[in-house]
Amino acid sequence: MNTVITLANRPEGRPKTSDFNFETEKKPSPQEGEVLLETKYVSVDPYMRGRMSDAESYVAPFELGKPIEGGIVAKVVESKKENLTEGDYVSGRLDWKEYQVSDGEGLMKVDPEAAPLSAYLGILGMTGLTAYMGLLEIGKPKEGETLVVSGAAGAVGSVVGQIGKIKGCRVVGIAGSDEKVELLKSKFGFDGGINYKTTEDMGAVIAEACPNGVDIYFDNVAGEISDGVHQHINQFGRIVNCGAIAHYNATSMPMGPRVEPMLIKKSALMQGFIVGNYEEKFPEAVKQLAQWLGEGKLEHSETIVEGFDNIPQAFLDLFDGKNKGKMVVQV
Known part of the structure; x- marks a missing residue:
């Protein structure tokens, strides 16, 4: 049977x-x-x-x-x-x-x-492809920029941070325990980490962790965590909306800060995506991910x-x- x-x-x-x-x-x-x-x-x-x-x-x-x-x-x-x-x-x-x-x-x-x-x-499947496509196609990282990743210890987030490092960014990850924050730094090479479960004022902690502001925010969670990050988006910043796990089990959509004034003031981009949008680029992406993995530049x-x-x-x-x-x- x-x-x-x-x-x-x-x-x-x-x-x-x-x-x-x-x-x-x-x-x-x-x-x-x-x-x-x-x-x-x-x-x-x-x-x-x-x-x-x-x-x-x-x-x-x-x-x-x-x-x-x-x-x-x-x-x-x-x-x-x-x-x-x-x-x-x-x-x-x-x-x-x-x-x-x-x-x-x-x-x-x-x-x-x-x-x-x-x-x-x-890392060689949809997880890696989601990280690769979202960060490179929408986030467009440049050397010296600051990248913040929520859900950073998760499957997609941990790869996003590592690709950000390969591209020369300073990377700060947000995760749900001190153990996960330490893993981000020790295994995945993040420059800094934030435990959101012990953070009362995310905006203040982001300001401390990102003294030069946030150029790219790769968002896997939405909700109050993202509200705090949005306060520190730089001019021409890019916000990559990959996931919204904070809302997936909600029976009604919670009300949060309105993002439009921030987007206008900062001339910032906020774009959602699904990995299938970039299907024609999958072969080259898998090839690059496999190369980085073979070279020891990516941990999973x-x-x-x-x-x-x-x-x-x-x-x-x-x-x-x-x-x-x-x-x-x-x-």
């Missing part, structure tokens, strides 16, 4: 384990032109919370009673397709199933000898949870900041 995780309910506020169902079905067999895949690693990501709601967005919501899907690295265990053979590993957007068949559309073959398989869900951090049954809890743990770097489930 084959275990499948489906969406049981559309959550109100913070998701719960009861919003997921574990179901069993017959293990599938591939037809001509298909492969049978065995799930090896599953990516859990904050953006999935948005897909649990029946709201218009840049991607269709998950369907009630249907399998949840996300980034997965899988092994080809049976193939009836010419360009894939038994023993190959692939990554792609697949269902939360132990086994599934695919016609190969959207799958990318990955090399377990070149990097750990989990890296293809992180993972929190790996064991067991298919623990996928929903690993997802929920994202909202408590229990991950350091990319949260991945090894099946």
